[in-house]
Amino acid sequence: MVAVSHSAADQDALDVGALGAVVRRSRQRMGLSVEALAARSGLSTGLLSQLERGKGNPSLQTLSRLAGALGTQLVLLLQSAQRHGEPVVRADARPVLPDVDPGEDEGPRPVRELLTPDQNLPLQVIRTVMPPGFSNASRPFRHLGMESVHVLSGRLDVVIGEVRHELGAGDTITYECSQAHWWLNPSTSDETVVIGAVTPFAG
Incomplete structure (x- = not known):
């Protein structure tokens, strides 16, 4: 849990220099200029430029708006800043990622934990626990990478385009993400646990 007081940049809570580096890398990964990020967040370009240089004392409201513009949650943004430069993610400190577009599905949802120290690295490693019968066939993924x-x-079924691949414990599948793809836990009684390495996609 990230400790914050009236200011998220409290010296005991957050290194503003690390936060600025995370914001800059996130913005660049999304292909945004400072001006474009300012427009998305409703913040001034001067404030953002100052923050990316590791200066200033941003409020929680400012950081919340910034996190939304970067497509993440405030707690994940702060955790990324706290772990900036730290290569180890401890088992009891894995960030739980937000659900990916659940739509109208009211069934049990998978739990996704980030195993890499920064949500904005060129590679993410994610541990996913899928409940029995879970499928995202109605909302398949499609992105670069x-x-x-x-x-x-x-057990895990991975459907890429029109081709279904059936996997069991110990099996691994690697694929281009530019084709529509979705997952299914075919079991009606057992969870499926997978580790995935993926190139993050922006927006």
Whole structure:
């Protein structure tokens, strides 16, 4: 849990220099200029430029608006800043990622934990626990990059385009993400646990 007081940049809570580096890298990964990020967040270009240089004392409201403009949550933005430059993610400190577009599905949702120290690195490693019967067939993914998925336990069906691949514990699949793809846990009683390495996609 990130400790914050009236100012998110309190010396005991957050290194503003690290925060600025995370914001700059996130903005560049999304292909945004400072001006474009200012327009998306409703913040001034001067404030953003100052923050990216590691200066200033941003409020929680400012950081919340900034996180939304960067497509993340405030807590994840702060955690990324706290871990900036730290290569280890401890087992009891894994950030839980927000659900990915659940739509109208009211069933149990997968739990996704980030295993890499920064949400904005060129590569993300994610541990996913899928409940029995879970499928995102109604909302398949499609984005740039590569993905490699290893099944730790249970069974996993991965459908890429029109081709279905059935995997069991110990199996690994690697594929281009530019084709529509979706996952299914075919079991009606057991969870499926997978580790996935993926190139993050912006927006």
